[in-house]
Amino acid sequence: METMLFYFFAFVAVATALLVITRRNPIHSALWLVLCFFSLAAVYVLLSAHFIAIIQIMVYVGAIMVLVLFVIMLLNLSEKELGDAKPTVLKFCGVILSGIFMVLLADGVKVLAPQAAVSVDEKFGTAEMLGRLLFTDYLLPFEIASLLLLTAMIGAVVLAKKRR
Amino acid sequence: MLNEYLPILILFIINIAFAVGIIIFSHFLGPRKSSAEKLSPYESGVPPVGDTRIRFSVKFYLIAMLFIVFDIEVVFMYPWAVIFKKLGLFGFVEMFVFIGILLIGYVYVWKKGALKWE
Numbered sequence: 001m002e003t004m005l006f007y008f009f010a011f012v013a014v015a016t017a018l019l020v021i022t023r024r025n026p027i028h029s030a031l032w033l034v035l036c037f038f039s040l041a042a043v044y045v046l047l048s049a050h051f052i053a054i055i056q057i058m059v060y061v062g063a064i065m066v067l068v069l070f071v072i073m074l075l076n077l078s079e080k081e082l083g084d085a086k087p088t089v090l091k092f093c094g095v096i097l098s099g100i101f102m103v104l105l106a107d108g109v110k111v112l113a114p115q116a117a118v119s120v121d122e123k124f125g126t127a128e129m130l131g132r133l134l135f136t137d138y139l140l141p142f143e144i145a146s147l148l149l150l151t152a153m154i155g156a157v158v159l160a161k162k163r164r
Numbered sequence: 165m166l167n168e169y170l171p172i173l174i175l176f177i178i179n180i181a182f183a184v185g186i187i188i189f190s191h192f193l194g195p196r197k198s199s200a201e202k203l204s205p206y207e208s209g210v211p212p213v214g215d216t217r218i219r220f221s222v223k224f225y226l227i228a229m230l231f232i233v234f235d236i237e238v239v240f241m242y243p244w245a246v247i248f249k250k251l252g253l254f255g256f257v258e259m260f261v262f263i264g265i266l267l268i269g270y271v272y273v274w275k276k277g278a279l280k281w282e
Contacts, residue, residue: 002166045169055239063232070228073220131243135251135258143258145240146265149233153269156229157278160222 006046012039026072030065037061049125226278237266 016036023029037060044053123129134142205212244251244259251258273279 045166048166051243059232059235059239063228063235067225067228067232070220070225074222074225076217076219078217127243127246131247132250134240134243135247135255139258142240143261143265146237146262149236150265150269153230153233153266153273156226156233157273157276160226160229161276161278162282 002046006043009039009042009046012036013043026077027069030068030072033068034061034065037065047125048120051125051127051130223281230273230278233269234266237263 013036016032016039019032020029020036023032037056041053041056041061044050044056121129201207240262241259244255248255
């Protein structure tokens with residue numbers, strides 16, 4: 001059952017990801033990306049990363065995707081500005097680079113593969129367990145995360161605020 | 165643990181089945197008679213003026229961006245709140261530092277007038 005669910009959601013994730021990059025209308029792409037994130041959340045659940053799964057839906061699907069749609073509407077590209085679907089040198093380079101990236105990624109996964117399945121604690125991946133880890137082993141990264149958020153905040157103001 | 169997700173899965177399946185069913189039924193059962201009025205964006209409403217492709221102000225982006233930053237801040241507070249009693253004073257101080265750093269950003273944003281709608 002679990003394997004079946006995994007294959008189902010993995011298939012949906014890959015299929016919707018392909019739809020994201022093949023749609024002409026950027027708004028359609030963004031909406032397919034929502035579904036892609038949803039199925040990724042389901043995969044997280046199957047990996048018993050419960051907290052991450054719900055955050056994936058709340059933050060990525062709920063907030064980040066709204067921001068992505070905002071940016072699309074902000075740019076508001078017309079059919080003409082989007083350019084035609086003809087292959088260019090730039091696109092060719094993009095294909096080659098992403099091909100190399102995929103090979104590297106596959107290599108990384110191969111290293112991970114032979115490990116035996118580890119049985120995890122009942123509470124693994126819950127908010128409680130995550131909190132306990134966050135405040136013991138990962139205390140410094142936790143505090144640094146606030147600095148990262150601070151940078152994002154200042155960056156947004158500097159970029160988008162009109163100077164007087 | 166995974167069994168606890170069964171109701172959510174069932175809810176999803178029912179939702180998808182309902183949404184797809186509605187579309188299919190309305191496709192086959194609904195009469196299709198279109199006229200110029202019916203196809204206008206606002207039937208018996210205000211006649212549309214100009215193009216739909218107007219640029220959104222960047223102000224929307226700024227507000228959304230700041231929202232996401234504070235959204236993620238609250239995400240960090242959730243696991244903290246769950247084990248708050250176990251952490252005691254230590255957890256309180258650590259979260260104080262976390263929020264304190266973000267408070268600097270908040271003051272900066274406020275002083276810059278980014279929260280004002282000009």
